[in-house]
Amino acid sequence: MQGQGQGQGQGPAWDRASAHRQVARVPQPPSPAFDHADPGAYYRALREAYGPVAPVLLDGGVPAWLVLGYHEVQFVAGNPELFGRDPRRWHAWDRVPTGWPLLPHVAHTPSVRFTEGEEHVRRAGAVADVLGEVDPYELRQRAERAADAAVDAFAGAGRAELVAQYAEQVPLHVMAGLFGLHPDETAALERDLAGQYGYGTAAAEPPHPACPAHPGGTAPGPAASAARLRAMLEAVLARARRSPAPGADIPSRLLAHPAGLTDEEVVQDLLTIMAAGRRPTADWIGNTLRLLLTDERFALTLSGGRRSIAQALAEVLWSDPPVQNVIGRWATRDTRLGGRYVRRGDCLVLGLAAANADPRVRPALPGGAVGNHAHLSFSHGAHRCPAPAPQLAEVVATTALEILLDRIPDLVPALAADELPWRPSLWQRGPAALPVTFTPL
Numbered sequence: 001m002q003g004q005g006q007g008q009g010q011g012p013a014w015d016r017a018s019a020h021r022q023v024a025r026v027p028q029p030p031s032p033a034f035d036h037a038d039p040g041a042y043y044r045a046l047r048e049a050y051g052p053v054a055p056v057l058l059d060g061g062v063p064a065w066l067v068l069g070y071h072e073v074q075f076v077a078g079n080p081e082l083f084g085r086d087p088r089r090w091h092a093w094d095r096v097p098t099g100w101p102l103l104p105h106v107a108h109t110p111s112v113r114f115t116e117g118e119e120h121v122r123r124a125g126a127v128a129d130v131l132g133e134v135d136p137y138e139l140r141q142r143a144e145r146a147a148d149a150a151v152d153a154f155a156g157a158g159r160a161e162l163v164a165q166y167a168e169q170v171p172l173h174v175m176a177g178l179f180g181l182h183p184d185e186t187a188a189l190e191r192d193l194a195g196q197y198g199y200g201t202a203a204a205e206p207p208h209p210a211c212p213a214h215p216g217g218t219a220p221g222p223a224a225s226a227a228r229l230r231a232m233l234e235a236v237l238a239r240a241r242r243s244p245a246p247g248a249d250i251p252s253r254l255l256a257h258p259a260g261l262t263d264e265e266v267v268q269d270l271l272t273i274m275a276a277g278r279r280p281t282a283d284w285i286g287n288t289l290r291l292l293l294t295d296e297r298f299a300l301t302l303s304g305g306r307r308s309i310a311q312a313l314a315e316v317l318w319s320d321p322p323v324q325n326v327i328g329r330w331a332t333r334d335t336r337l338g339g340r341y342v343r344r345g346d347c348l349v350l351g352l353a354a355a356n357a358d359p360r361v362r363p364a365l366p367g368g369a370v371g372n373h374a375h376l377s378f379s380h381g382a383h384r385c386p387a388p389a390p391q392l393a394e395v396v397a398t399t400a401l402e403i404l405l406d407r408i409p410d411l412v413p414a415l416a417a418d419e420l421p422w423r424p425s426l427w428q429r430g431p432a433a434l435p436v437t438f439t440p441l
């Protein structure tokens with residue numbers, strides 16, 4: 001994503017023409033560079049240049065608005081009649097290149113993510129009911145078993161890479177358990193979730209099978225992963241239907257929900273729950289572990305306990321939220337936002353991380369975040385992360401961190417803090433690796 005165009009107050013006044021068309025006619029100021037190690041600097045530079053709503057170019061030069069201001073993100077997410085969730089109203093589809101890496105996030109499917117109004121109430125209600133039936137005590141037990149198994153796998157070695165071997169593993173196995181998956185299905189799930197929903201960089205993405213160079217759709221890549229995931233969920237649903245008594249797993253419950261979802265709706269919403277539940281939870285664990293292991297404010301109390309884990313989890317939601325930017329919302333009519341004229345059909349990206357850091361609202365960190373849940377890391381409004389989900393993620397993340405630090409209290413990062421790599425993504429934030437050493441168990 002690049003900043004585009006000119007700053008507020010420079011050059012000709014903004015008129016009702018699209019800002020994107022207007023900026024194309026005036027000299028371009030330098031775009032701030034995005035540094036994966038410090039995305040905050042990029043958001044600050046954009047805010048300085050453009051104010052709370054910045055015109056940006058997504059991968060492939062596709063124009064969008066990046067909403068950086070806290071109040072503006074709340075306004076956009078909280079007014080679905082002005083900023084809808086259905087991407088089919090986008091006027092820039094003709095500018096989206098084949099194989100666009102963001103397609104899995106914007107190509108319309110009959111998923112809860114893209115429904116609006118009464119239909120969204122029905123669909124989101126079913127998802128929330130089903131997640132609400134997950135027993136927190138049983139969830140903690142599942143997370144404990146997954147965490148213990150992950151630690152067992154590397155405890156004797158005296159070294160580990162805590163992203164792949166731990167932060168990713170615990171939510172994966174918890175979700176697999178909640179979905180009633182068999183072990184071979186869990187292994188396939190691990191591979192295919194990574195393939196389908198990664199918000200990668202354009203360069204890192206394999207070509208989309210719809211590309212003429214890959215006719216037939218058999219190429220590896222997001223679409224092949226999506227097809228396998230889908231086939232697996234269809235098999236899970238067929239199993240649930242054959243079962244003589246309704247199961248307690250999430251697919252069986254969604255199938256039996258009185259909202260009466262069609263098979264296609266159930267599959268789509270299971271895909272959403274799986275992807276939404278696994279990656280952000282893994283990154284919440286990863287980002288918190290990174291903070292605990294590298295920030296000396298936590299080092300003193302690391303072996304001491306729960307308070308520092310809760311503190312670190314809360315701080316991460318303000319400072320390094322797992323979901324940094326959400327694409328998106330689409331304007332239902334011409335309107336004004338943060339001093340910009342937004343045209344009907346324009347795409348808006350919710351800048352959750354930037355909004356959390358908005359100097360107009362940001363509490364004095366560090367420390368100030370504890371007990372303050374006003375961050376936008378689970379978004380806002382009708383499409384925010386559905387009510388039971390953040391609590392479920394918190395149970396899993398807290399359990400994972402407690403078990404790891406209880407069992408291996410002398411974890412030492414194998415790299416200096418500024419050498420620990422971040423995944424190259426504008427959309428999700430998580431460490432690429434957390435290599436550590438410790439006394440073998």
Ligand code: HEM
Nearest residue numbers: 112113124276277280281284323378379383384385389393
């Ligand atoms: C740290 C963990 C998590 C974070 C940071 C997170 C964050 C988010 C965000 C930012 C959205 C998008 C909202 C929007 O479009 O405005 C979302 C949606 C969603 N999340 Fe989460 N989430 C987390 C965990 C989970 C878990 C554990 C589940 C389920 C088990 C889940 C299920 C969902 C669903 C179903 C949606 C779609 C809601 C809709 O469009 O109506 N999330 N989440």
